[in-house]
Amino acid sequence: MKDLLVYDGSFPGLLTAIFDVYERKLADVSIVREHLYHPDLYATVRTITRDTHKATRVWQGLQKKLATEIIDHFYKSFLSEAHNVEDTLLAFTRYVLGAPPGAERNFAHPAVLEVMQLSKKVHREKHRMEAFVRFQQAADGLYTATIEPDFNVLPLITGHFKDRYADQSWLIYDDKRSYGILYNEKDGQVMEVTAGVTHSATPGEDPDMASIVVHDHEAAYQTLWKTYFQTTSIDVRKNKKLHLRHVPTRYWRYLTEKAMAGP
Amino acid sequence: MWERIQEKLKILADAAKYDVSCSSSGSKRVNTDKGIGNTTESGICHSYTEDGRCVSLLKILLTNYCLYDCAYCVSRRSNDIQRAGFTVNEVVALTLNFYRRNYIEGLFLSSGIFKNPDYTMERLVRVAKTLRTLHRFNGYIHLKTIPGCSEELILEAATYADRLSVNIELPSEQSLRHLAPEKSKDSIIKPMSFLHHRITALADERKVIRHTPTFAPAGQSTQMVVGATPENDLQVMTIADSLYKKFGLRRVYYSGYVPVLADHRLPAPGTPVPMIRENRLYQTDWLLRFYKFSLHEVLNAQNPQLDLDIDPKLSWAFRNLDQFPVDINKADYEMILRVPGIGISSALKIIEARRFKTLNLADLRTLGVAFNRAKHFVYTSDNRPREVVAAVLRQQILQQSKYHTTLTPQMQLFT
Numbered sequence: 253m254k255d256l257l258v259y260d261g262s263f264p265g266l267l268t269a270i271f272d273v274y275e276r277k278l279a280d281v282s283i284v285r286e287h288l289y290h291p292d293l294y295a296t297v298r299t300i301t302r303d304t305h306k307a308t309r310v311w312q313g314l315q316k317k318l319a320t321e322i323i324d325h326f327y328k329s330f331l332s333e334a335h336n337v338e339d340t341l342l343a344f345t346r347y348v349l350g351a352p353p354g355a356e357r358n359f360a361h362p363a364v365l366e367v368m369q370l371s372k373k374v375h376r377e378k379h380r381m382e383a384f385v386r387f388q389q390a391a392d393g394l395y396t397a398t399i400e401p402d403f404n405v406l407p408l409i410t411g412h413f414k415d416r417y418a419d420q421s422w423l424i425y426d427d428k429r430s431y432g433i434l435y436n437e438k439d440g441q442v443m444e445v446t447a448g449v450t451h452s453a454t455p456g457e458d459p460d461m462a463s464i465v466v467h468d469h470e471a472a473y474q475t476l477w478k479t480y481f482q483t484t485s486i487d488v489r490k491n492k493k494l495h496l497r498h499v500p501t502r503y504w505r506y507l508t509e510k511a512m513a514g515p
Numbered sequence: 516m517w518e519r520i521q522e523k524l525k526i527l528a529d530a531a532k533y534d535v536s537c538s539s540s541g542s543k544r545v546n547t548d549k550g551i552g553n554t555t556e557s558g559i560c561h562s563y564t565e566d567g568r569c570v571s572l573l574k575i576l577l578t579n580y581c582l583y584d585c586a587y588c589v590s591r592r593s594n595d596i597q598r599a600g601f602t603v604n605e606v607v608a609l610t611l612n613f614y615r616r617n618y619i620e621g622l623f624l625s626s627g628i629f630k631n632p633d634y635t636m637e638r639l640v641r642v643a644k645t646l647r648t649l650h651r652f653n654g655y656i657h658l659k660t661i662p663g664c665s666e667e668l669i670l671e672a673a674t675y676a677d678r679l680s681v682n683i684e685l686p687s688e689q690s691l692r693h694l695a696p697e698k699s700k701d702s703i704i705k706p707m708s709f710l711h712h713r714i715t716a717l718a719d720e721r722k723v724i725r726h727t728p729t730f731a732p733a734g735q736s737t738q739m740v741v742g743a744t745p746e747n748d749l750q751v752m753t754i755a756d757s758l759y760k761k762f763g764l765r766r767v768y769y770s771g772y773v774p775v776l777a778d779h780r781l782p783a784p785g786t787p788v789p790m791i792r793e794n795r796l797y798q799t800d801w802l803l804r805f806y807k808f809s810l811h812e813v814l815n816a817q818n819p820q821l822d823l824d825i826d827p828k829l830s831w832a833f834r835n836l837d838q839f840p841v842d843i844n845k846a847d848y849e850m851i852l853r854v855p856g857i858g859i860s861s862a863l864k865i866i867e868a869r870r871f872k873t874l875n876l877a878d879l880r881t882l883g884v885a886f887n888r889a890k891h892f893v894y895t896s897d898n899r900p901r902e903v904v905a906a907v908l909r910q911q912i913l914q915q916s917k918y919h920t921t922l923t924p925q926m927q928l929f930t
Contacts, residue, residue, distance in 0.1 A: 358871075359881075383561045387616045395615060418549040419651075420615060440549070472517045473612050479521050480613075483528040484574065485564035488773055488788055494567030498560070508618070509562055 255281040256295040259338075260302055263330055266338055267307035269300045270345055274310075283338035310345075317348060322356045328378075329370035331404045340366045377401050378408040385413070385424055386508045388474075389467040395422040398461055398506055406433050410442050425461055474508050481509040524609070526599040530579040530590050531625055534682070534738060535770045539571040539620035539655040541733035542677040550651030552614060552621070554677060554733075558655075559620055572623040572657060573613050577601055577638055581627030585684070585695035586778050587743050590627045594776065600629075606642050607650065614654050621655030621677075622646070628661060636664035636672070643675035655733075660710075662702035669706055670713070678733035678765070681706050683758070686751045690744035694780060710735055711762040734765040741796065742789035743772035743781055749819040752799055756810045759803070769796040795821040802827055805859060806852050824913060829855045832892060833905040840894040843879065844869050856889030887915065 255278045259265040269283045282295075291297075315323055326344070329337060343363035348356045359365050380401075387395035395417070406426050410433050413422065418440070425432035431446045504510040540558030560569035578600030579590040589596065601609075610622045624642055628635050639658050646652040658672050660681040673679060681703055685691045688700045714731060721727045737758060741751055755767040771793035774784045799821060802808040806828070813827050814820075822830045832839065832855050841854050843865060851862045864882045868874060876898045880886050891900050891908055 357867075359868075379559075383559050385617045389616070397617070415546055416553050417551065417615070417617075418546050419551050437549075469612070473616065475517070476521055476524055476609065477613060477616070477618050479524055480528050480573065481562060481564070481570065483525050484532045484570065485568075486532060486566050486773060489566035489568075489790065491567040492565060495563055495565050498563035498567065498569075507562065508616070 254295045256289075256292055256297045257281060257283045257300050258286055258289045258297060259283060259300040261285040261287065262302060263327070264304060264307035265300060265302040266330065266341065267310040268303045269338070270342055271303070271306035271310050272298070272300060273342060281342075283342060285338070288335075313349065314345065317353075318356055325367055325371035328374040328408070329367045331407065332370040332374050333404055334370055337370065340370070374403045374405065374408070377403045378405045380503070381405050381409050382412050384503055384507060385409075386506060387422060388464075389470050391465040391467050393421065393467070394464075395420055396461065396464055397422070397424045398427050399424060400428040400506070401426065404429060406431070414440075414442055427461075478509050520605065520609075523599040523601055523605075524575070526597050527575045527577075527579060527601060530627075531574045531576045531623075533589070533770065533773060534574065534623075534625060534659075535568070535768045536657070536680065536736055536738065536766065537569050537571045537574060537623065538657075538678075538736070538766065541765055542655060544653045544655075544677065544729070544732065546653045548651070550653055551611070552652050552654035554620065554653070554655045561618055561620065571620045572655060573610055573619050573621070574623040575601070575606070575609075575625075577606065577624060577626035577635075577642070578629055579627045580629045582630075583628055583695070583697040585698065586776070586780050587684075587694055587740055587772065589775055591776075603638060603641050603645060607645050610646060610654075611650060611652065614652070619654075621657070623657040625659035626661065632661045632663035633665055633668060636661040636668045640668055640672050640675065643672065647675045657733075660706045662698055662706065664706070666706075666709055669710060673710065673713070673731040674728060676731055678736060679710060679731050680736045680738070682738045683754065683767075684738075684740060685744055686739055686741065686746040686754055687744070690746065694744065707735060707737070707758075707762050707764075715763070735762065736764060736766040736768065738768040738770055740770050740772050741793060747819045748792075748796065748799070748821045749814040749816075751796060752803075752810055752814050755800060756803060767800060769793050769800070791823050792821070795823060795827060799827045802831075807849055808853075825909065826855075828853070829888075829912070833909065836903055836905060839892045839903065840900050841892060842894045844873050844895070854889055854892045856885035856887070856892070858885075888912065 257269045257272060259269045266283065272278070273281055273283075314326065318326070326341065330341060334340075340363055344367050347361055347363055355361070356364060359368065381399055385397045385399060387397045389395055404426070406424065406429075409424070413424065414435055417435070419437055421435060421437045423432055423434045423445070431444060433442050434445045435442045499507070499510065538558055539554065540556065542554040543556050544554040546553040558571055560571050562570040564570055576590070578598070579596070580598050580600060581588075581590045581592055584592040606622070606624065610619075613619045614621065622642070624639055626635050626639060639661070643656050643658055646656065655678075656676045657678045657680065658676040660669055660672065660679050662681060669679070683703055684695060684698065691698060691700060710731065714734065717727055717730050739751060739754065751769070758764045758767055771789040772782065773788050774782050774786045777784055799813050802813055803810060808831070813831055818834070821827055832853070838850075838853070841850055843851065848862060848866055851857060851865055852859065857865070861882050861884045865874065865879075868878065868882060872878075873896065875895050876890065879889065879893070879895070890898060891903055894900070
């Protein structure tokens with residue numbers, strides 16, 4: 253009977269599951285996220301408990317075998333949250349650990365190709381978010397932004413924003429996945445926050461993003477930005493199709509210059 | 516107060532928008548000591564205007580008051596328009612507040628020339644200096660060099676700015692004299708050449724002394740207006756080519772003239788912007804910089820004008836059919852790069868992939884080659900293209916082109 257490993261959806265959780273596949277020498281096996289799991293009568297279901305020690309061993313094994321760039325693709329494709337991405341990553345791991353060096357560049361192998369393609373999509377979304385995050389300044393000085401990226405890119409953009417906005421406290425909140433990253437300029441640390449503790453700068457207050465009081469200047473700067481954005485376009489060169497290709501409508505909601513503008 | 520700023524922003528952004536550069540690339544400034552900002556090597560486009568151009572920098576003029584009367588410029592002295600000017604602090608505040616909200620990568624500051632070139636340049640430098648020193652701003656700064664300003668000011672500008680540019684404006688000296696009587700070729704070339712020498716000298720020093728000061732790390736760029744004057748593409752590209760070679764420019768921008776002013780020396784308002792020509796010039800620019808073509812292969816005395824219907828690489832291939840078909844499994848990188856339908860990244864992939872196996876047509880497809888075009892020019896075991904008849908293939912490609920209707924103006928008569 254087929255084995256079904258159910259894990260908590262975290263990256264170390266997945267690595268733990270892969271460890272168990274090897275340890276138990278499971279052949280016909282599938283790995284699924286907890287919240288996507290449907291009871292399956294025809295499978296032996298095991299619940300995987302995240303184990304840092306096991307996860308580290310798998311991760312080090314991969315790092316020993318693969319170039320940093322490929323390790324990066326592995327992690328990025330995990331963040332795609334694609335259906336069955338766990339099975340793809342398991343297949344990828346099995347293939348590269350069993351094959352001679354260089355196999356990770358064999359694009360003819362379906363798992364290798366899939367990992368590369370997913371990673372590319374996630375990378376594109378990461379780059380988009382570095383561009384499309386729009387901060388609003390709150391009355392207490394915190395800069396806040398809400399995003400709804402196609403993929404779970406917060407872990408990938410943390411470094412970029414931390415390096416760039418080192419002297420201002422900021423919060424980027426992923427509304428789709430209900431968690432955010434909060435940077436505190438005083439200690440220079442980034443921490444993960446979930447709904448309920450989002451606005452830690454003012455403890456005890458309603459943590460709802462919508463309830464944050466904006467700074468006196470905020471509306472004025474948003475207006476100035478919209479003015480600039482509209483003025484800088486050259487009307488006789490208007491090219492709506494190109495515009496939409498670069499700024500797809502699904503991102504407009506949180507873009508200061510596009511919000512509330514009709515398509 | 517905000518209304519006044521908004522009004523000025525409208526005027527001074529509008530006057531700056533015909534400068535097409537908005538690039539924030541080429542610099543690797545890091546954020547030091549918890550200041551604000553950094554730059555990324557490849558730049559970031561934070562938004563795109565409705566005309567599809569990247570918005571990366573806050574691109575404004577310090578003022579549109581101008582002593583000069585350049586015919587092609589909206590801000591020329593004799594044009595009856597609203598005038599405005601920002602103070603140094605207003606520009607600094609706008610830049611920082613836009614930057615902190617992640618709207619922009621930095622500032623692109625230019626200006627009309629008021630009082631005299633030095634006075635103007637001094638103000639531009641002061642904006643950059645205030646941002647860098649007082650606010651510890653490490654974002655991108657692009658400053659215009661005002662033709663005719665002193666060398667001391669250029670040197671100072673380069674210590675604060677990532678990129679400097681002085682626009683060549685028009686593709687010939689006669690046109691410049693005709694349309695921009697107060698500017699001279701000399702006043703444009705001199706600062707360019709001066710900066711180039713300093714940049715190369717510092718680069719040499721850097722090999723020996725590790726801590727040489729930052730000096731315009733993203734180099735210089737320039738812009739040429741095309742379509743306002745009668746120069747042909749060969750003349751335009753000859754200038755660009757020599758600017759790249761002589762002064763190590765990072766970019767030459769080609770700006771299709773947007774007729775905004777009635778002037779007997781210029782195309783009448785309402786004349787279409789030469790966008791296709793502009794596009795072909797950029798393609799040629801790319802062939803020179805990235806595809807290892809030399810100028811005389813693409814443009815020469817027999818072919819002084821680029822073909823508007825097809826891209827310059829395909830044009831070149833049609834004129835040199837004796838070099839095709841190319842054996843994809845044997846040809847060197849340079850030749851593969853010359854195949855119409857194969858770009859840099861597919862050429863590199865082909866070189867990688869053919870080490871593992873002999874490539875066939877299907878492989879080319881998966882590698883991402885523009886297959887329908889390339890198939891006429893490549894040789895594989897399963898593809899032996901018949902002898903290409905340029906005229907026939909040209910017709911065929913034009914029929915398939917998705918730009919078909921926009922490319923052939925005659926067609927519009929029937930639609």
